[in-house]
Amino acid sequence: MPGATLSRWTMSYFAAALSCLVAGLILTASGFGYPSTAIEDPESLAVIHLIAIGWLGLLFAGSLLQFVPVLVSRPLETPCLSLPVLLLMMVGLGLLLTGFLGLADILPLWSWTLPLGGSVLTLAFAGLLWMVTKTLAAARPLPLPAKFVALGCAALVGVAVSGLLLALPLSGVTANRYLVGFLLEAAPSHAYLGLVGWMTVTAIGVSYRLLAMFLLSPERSRMTSRAVGWLMAAGLGIVVGGILLAGSGISSTATIYLATAIGGVAALIYGLDVHFIFRERKRKSAEMNVLASLAAVAMLIASFVLFEASALSDLPIDLARPAAYLFVFGWLTGLGLGQLYKIVAFMTWLECYGPVLGRAPVPRVQELVNERRSSAWFLLYFGATVAATVALIAAAPTVFRWMTLAQLAAICALVFEFAQARRLAIVPQEIRLPDGVRHPQLFLPSFKGSSQ
Amino acid sequence: MLDPFEQQEMTDRVRRQLSTIIDPEIGRGIVEMGLIYLIEINAEGDVSIIMTTTTKGCPAAGFLTDAVRSSAASVPGVGNVEVTLTYEPMWHPEMMQS
Numbered sequence: 068m069p070g071a072t073l074s075r076w077t078m079s080y081f082a083a084a085l086s087c088l089v090a091g092l093i094l095t096a097s098g099f100g101y102p103s104t105a106i107e108d109p110e111s112l113a114v115i116h117l118i119a120i121g122w123l124g125l126l127f128a129g130s131l132l133q134f135v136p137v138l139v140s141r142p143l144e145t146p147c148l149s150l151p152v153l154l155l156m157m158v159g160l161g162l163l164l165t166g167f168l169g170l171a172d173i174l175p176l177w178s179w180t181l182p183l184g185g186s187v188l189t190l191a192f193a194g195l196l197w198m199v200t201k202t203l204a205a206a207r208p209l210p211l212p213a214k215f216v217a218l219g220c221a222a223l224v225g226v227a228v229s230g231l232l233l234a235l236p237l238s239g240v241t242a243n244r245y246l247v248g249f250l251l252e253a254a255p256s257h258a259y260l261g262l263v264g265w266m267t268v269t270a271i272g273v274s275y276r277l278l279a280m281f282l283l284s285p286e287r288s289r290m291t292s293r294a295v296g297w298l299m300a301a302g303l304g305i306v307v308g309g310i311l312l313a314g315s316g317i318s319s320t321a322t323i324y325l326a327t328a329i330g331g332v333a334a335l336i337y338g339l340d341v342h343f344i345f346r347e348r349k350r351k352s353a354e355m356n357v358l359a360s361l362a363a364v365a366m367l368i369a370s371f372v373l374f375e376a377s378a379l380s381d382l383p384i385d386l387a388r389p390a391a392y393l394f395v396f397g398w399l400t401g402l403g404l405g406q407l408y409k410i411v412a413f414m415t416w417l418e419c420y421g422p423v424l425g426r427a428p429v430p431r432v433q434e435l436v437n438e439r440r441s442s443a444w445f446l447l448y449f450g451a452t453v454a455a456t457v458a459l460i461a462a463a464p465t466v467f468r469w470m471t472l473a474q475l476a477a478i479c480a481l482v483f484e485f486a487q488a489r490r491l492a493i494v495p496q497e498i499r500l501p502d503g504v505r506h507p508q509l510f511l512p513s514f515k516g517s518s519q
Numbered sequence: 520m521l522d523p524f525e526q527q528e529m530t531d532r533v534r535r536q537l538s539t540i541i542d543p544e545i546g547r548g549i550v551e552m553g554l555i556y557l558i559e560i561n562a563e564g565d566v567s568i569i570m571t572t573t574t575k576g577c578p579a580a581g582f583l584t585d586a587v588r589s590s591a592a593s594v595p596g597v598g599n600v601e602v603t604l605t606y607e608p609m610w611h612p613e614m615m616q617s
Contacts, residue, residue: 286574421581
């Protein structure tokens with residue numbers, strides 16, 4: 068039967084990811100790392116990697132395991148790697164953070180932790196890529212959303228390799244001249260490959276399918292969508308060129324600005340695509356996950372505008388770092404939380420009610436969540452994110468910390484809502500537990516059934 | 520052996536039974552949504568159903584086909600039930616009953 072199955076470990080990826088997000092925001096709100104210290108300081112690097120790998124990396128990895136099979140209508144290849152990849156990502160991140168905290172004199176400095184952490188993470192990403200690319204390769208010719216995922220995979224190779232090369236001179240295990248030059252110049256390109264190349268490109272591709280699916284909008288292969296893909300690929304090509312020259316001491320600033328400009332145009336066209344999908348929808352009432360996605364797309368465009376403003380203007384204020392903050396928390400995190408709101412409920416529904424569908428009355432997916440309450444948390448989250456970005460631009464650190472506290476409160480409330488969905492707490496009592504239905508585990512698989 | 524009139528009557532009963540199955544995401548019956556392309560019943564009461572899902576690769580596809588199979592089999596007089604999942608033609612929102 069053509070189709071996808073339930074990814075066994077995805078909920079565990081999400082739980083680990085949310086834990087890292089909460090931890091990262093607690094650190095930021097308490098004044099640890101950027102903007103209390105410079106962005107290149109080890110404290111800041113620890114928080115940045117906790118968010119980038121711990122939160123976003125685990126979120127995207129868990130989502131890929133569930134949604135690549137949906138994109139290509141085939142089961143995931145080698146799903147037995149899902150748990151090892153999760154464990155390797157957590158161990159690798161732990162080692163990486165230990166290394167950064169060692170450089171910050173908070174923990175003893177063991178120079179091997181950074182390169183070892185980078186190696187373990189590279190191994191984890193290799194496992195993830197093996198599962199995803201093998202599934203994609205078996206499904207050729209690929210539909211457009213899957214092509215975006217394939218491009219994202221190529222960027223993931225780049226971000227893993229560049230991260231490993233950055234870890235070597237940063238930890239002090241080598242003073243190789245090329246690698247030291249690489250360390251001084253390649254960090255922005257490394258970030259671009261991860262945040263734009265892997266995550267944004269993947270999110271855009273998957274959203275073409277999911278938005279059309281949830282809004283009952285016709286799935287069209289638009290010329291604009293293909294243009295978004297080509298522009299993103301061009302931007303990534305330029306960044307890769309810049310990163311190769313970085314070791315020779317050639318500044319990658321120009322390539323980053325050029326790639327960002329191209330990425331900005333792609334983001335604008337993507338915004339148009341989202342507008343078309345929304346306008347052609349058959350389902351008139353947009354649910355919270357769609358509204359959150361729309362807010363996130365607006366923040367994606369806004370962050371590119373800020374980046375360009377920082378490149379083109381001579382204003383004596385820092386716009387690039389606030390733009391990066393808006394990109395990570397407004398676009399990627401906003402989109403991630405919005406999709407989690409739907410995915411957690413949908414996967415829980417499949418796990419609990421799928422097997423009794425047609426044999427007993429079952430709730431709709433929407434009946435597993437409290438939309439009214441959740442919309443208040445999303446409003447708080449997006450409002451606080453915009454306010455935190457403005458506080459960064461205005462160089463108002465106290466306001467920024469209060470706003471990150473508000474973001475943290477909203478995220479904790481949303482985590483509570485996700486847990487309520489998992490516990491079936493909102494489902495009307497009379498249809499909550501039909502015969503044969505048991506409460507699911509909060510974030511571990513049930514170890515029963517045929518899911519992967 | 521069912522005569523053509525009885526076959527038609529049983530087809531209607533199966534269709535009514537299937538209309539109680541909801542699409543979990545949309546919350547509307549799968550018959551109303553146009554996900555059931557064909558119901559055929561032969562003289563022996565064996566049922567053949569061709570259906571689809573709103574999107575190819577839908578993770579609920581296996582559960583939906585199982586639900587259709589067991590729901591059709593629960594109609595009195597129905598013999599074997601065969602359910603085929605197809606994406607030709609692909610479902611599109613205009614197939615929903617307004």
